Amino acid sequence: MKRFAPALAVAILAFGLPARSPSQTTDSVPVSVSAEGRVTEWVYGLRIPAVRGLPFSAKAELETVSQLQDGTQITHKTYNLDARDSAGRTHNEMRNWITAEGEEPKLTRVELYDPATKMRTDLFPLSKLARQWVFSAATQTAAAGTAKPETTKEELGTDTMEGLPVKGTRVTQTYATGALGNDRPLRIVTEYWYAAELRLNLLTKRTDPRYGVQTVRVTELERQEPDAALFAIGDEYKVVNEAGPTLLAQGPGATDERAPDRAATSAAGASSGGLAGIARPGVGGVTVPACVFCPNPSYTDEARAAKFSGNVVLQVVVTADGRAENISVVRKAGYGLEQSAIETVKKWQFRPAKGPDGKPVATVVPIEVTFRIK
Numbered sequence: 001m002k003r004f005a006p007a008l009a010v011a012i013l014a015f016g017l018p019a020r021s022p023s024q025t026t027d028s029v030p031v032s033v034s035a036e037g038r039v040t041e042w043v044y045g046l047r048i049p050a051v052r053g054l055p056f057s058a059k060a061e062l063e064t065v066s067q068l069q070d071g072t073q074i075t076h077k078t079y080n081l082d083a084r085d086s087a088g089r090t091h092n093e094m095r096n097w098i099t100a101e102g103e104e105p106k107l108t109r110v111e112l113y114d115p116a117t118k119m120r121t122d123l124f125p126l127s128k129l130a131r132q133w134v135f136s137a138a139t140q141t142a143a144a145g146t147a148k149p150e151t152t153k154e155e156l157g158t159d160t161m162e163g164l165p166v167k168g169t170r171v172t173q174t175y176a177t178g179a180l181g182n183d184r185p186l187r188i189v190t191e192y193w194y195a196a197e198l199r200l201n202l203l204t205k206r207t208d209p210r211y212g213v214q215t216v217r218v219t220e221l222e223r224q225e226p227d228a229a230l231f232a233i234g235d236e237y238k239v240v241n242e243a244g245p246t247l248l249a250q251g252p253g254a255t256d257e258r259a260p261d262r263a264a265t266s267a268a269g270a271s272s273g274g275l276a277g278i279a280r281p282g283v284g285g286v287t288v289p290a291c292v293f294c295p296n297p298s299y300t301d302e303a304r305a306a307k308f309s310g311n312v313v314l315q316v317v318v319t320a321d322g323r324a325e326n327i328s329v330v331r332k333a334g335y336g337l338e339q340s341a342i343e344t345v346k347k348w349q350f351r352p353a354k355g356p357d358g359k360p361v362a363t364v365v366p367i368e369v370t371f372r373i374k
Contacts, residue, residue, distance in 0.1 A: 045080050046216055049199050050088040050115040056198055057083040057226040058162075059219045066212030074212075078105045083226035088115045091230040112231055123237060126313060126368065127331045130237040149173035149188070159193065161202040162221040166193040181358040186210075198223070278317055278364045285356030289318040289363055292351050297344035297369060303335035309372045310334075312341040316367050320360040322350040330366055341369040 046060040060080045067073050080093035090113045095105035110123040122131045156168030168191060175186040186209065193203040202218040233239060281288040313331035316324050324345050329338050345367065352360040 045092065045094065046082050046218065047201065048082060048084055048090045048092060050084070050090050050113055051199055052088040052115075053086055054198055055084055055086045055225045056200075056221060056223050057081070057230075058221040061215075061217045061219055063215045063217075064212055065215075083230050085226055085228070085231060089113065089231045091226070112233075114231070121233060123233065126311065128237050130233045130239045132239060132241050149175045149179070156191065156193075161193060161195070162218060164195040164197055164202065164221075166195050166202055168193045179358075279353065279355065279361045281353055281363050281365060286361060286363060287354045289322075289353045289365060290351045291348050292322075293349035295344060295347060297337075297340045297371070299371065300336040300340055303333075303337055303371065306335060308333070308335055308337075310337070310370075312338050312369045312371070314341060314345060314367045314369065315364060316345060317362055317364050318350045318352060319362045320352050322352045322360075324348050324350070326364075333371065337371055345369070 045062060046058075058081075060082050061077070062079060063075065063077045065073060065075045076097045078095050078097050080095055081091075082093060083091040090111075092111040092113075093107060094109040094111075095107050098105050107125050110125070112121040112123065113119070114121075118134050120133055123129075124131070150173070152172045152174075154170040154172070156170055159166050159168065171190045171192070173188045173190075175182060175188075177184055180186060188209075189207045191203070191205045192201045194200070195202050200218070201216075202221075204216045206214045208214070279286045310333040311331065312329065312333045315326075315328045315330050317326040319325055327342050327345060329342070332338055353363040355361040
């Protein structure tokens with residue numbers, strides 16, 4: 001007799017990342033939690049300045065390697081496809097980690113930027129929404145009390161990558177004891193290999209004792225005009241024009257995929273106005289929350305009878321003490337699975353995000369819960 005049980009996959013998306021200029025867009029890989037509670041960290045992707053006359057397309061290979069206290073080494077990899085056209089428009093992707101050899105990682109977000117109009121567009125393939133706004137420099141305000149490290153730079157000489165000359169620089173940031181809650185000086189070392197002909201880093205290697213070694217490497221570089229379709233919004237997307245990135249008071253990395261017509265169902269009576277002041281992971285130095293106790297949701301009788309497999313996407317406020325509150329549905333699956341996902345996520349426990357001062361903060365994140373029949 002076949003057993004029907006939900007296999008859980010969760011994606012807490014790290015949209016945004018630290019504040020940056022409109023000439024730079026950033027990819028990230030989400031924190032993901034499997035049914036066994038395995039947690040992986042996001043890493044930065046390729047940063048593409050929106051300059052004219054330097055078109056290219058390339059694969060950005062992302063890798064993170066961390067070592068546990070018992071010596072166990074954990075490696076995760078993925079890739080993004082990125083491009084810039086002669087007009088300076090940029091295309092940046094975000095994909096999940098690769099979990100099996102030969103697997104194509106799921107595309108979860110595409111960032112588009114047009115310097116001519118200063119229009120930023122975030123495409124969400126899961127919900128088929130396209131969020132647009134005009135970038136405002138006023139959104140890039142530094143967080144108060146941000147710890148500032150002592151920074152030194154070292155020139156590493158020159159090399160050749162992807163047929164282009166590159167210049168290497170090593171930047172060492174040292175945080176004093178107590179600056180981030182650390183009981184001794186914390187040192188982060190980042191190497192950049194910069195190709196001036198493209199105004200692009202072809203290799204970035206960051207060594208951070210908190211997260212291990214994170215590498216972003218440009219491969220399969222083609223210096224020609226990319227397909228114009230990479231910078232277009234597909235007909236299947238519903239375009240949501242935002243009043244500006246301050247609509248939810250969180251800048252260009254805001255993660256709310258809900259349309260203004262409130263088509264999404266709220267399970268806790270939350271309104272968009274009620275999210276004002278809630279931090280966004282990756283914006284202003286805020287880290288990403290991680291689920292540490294994540295029991296599986298239950299299948300409903302209707303879903304079991306239909307042998308249904310699918311996803312429910314929720315918007316969740318993760319409080320500073322690691323609880324899930326203000327849960328609302330971003331994307332439905334039917335068969336009553338939305339309520340099952342909500343009731344289960346209410347029971348989850350998180351390692352909360354931390355602000356730039358190292359203290360826990362409440363954040364709003366989208367969470368994808370995947371129901372799969374085994």
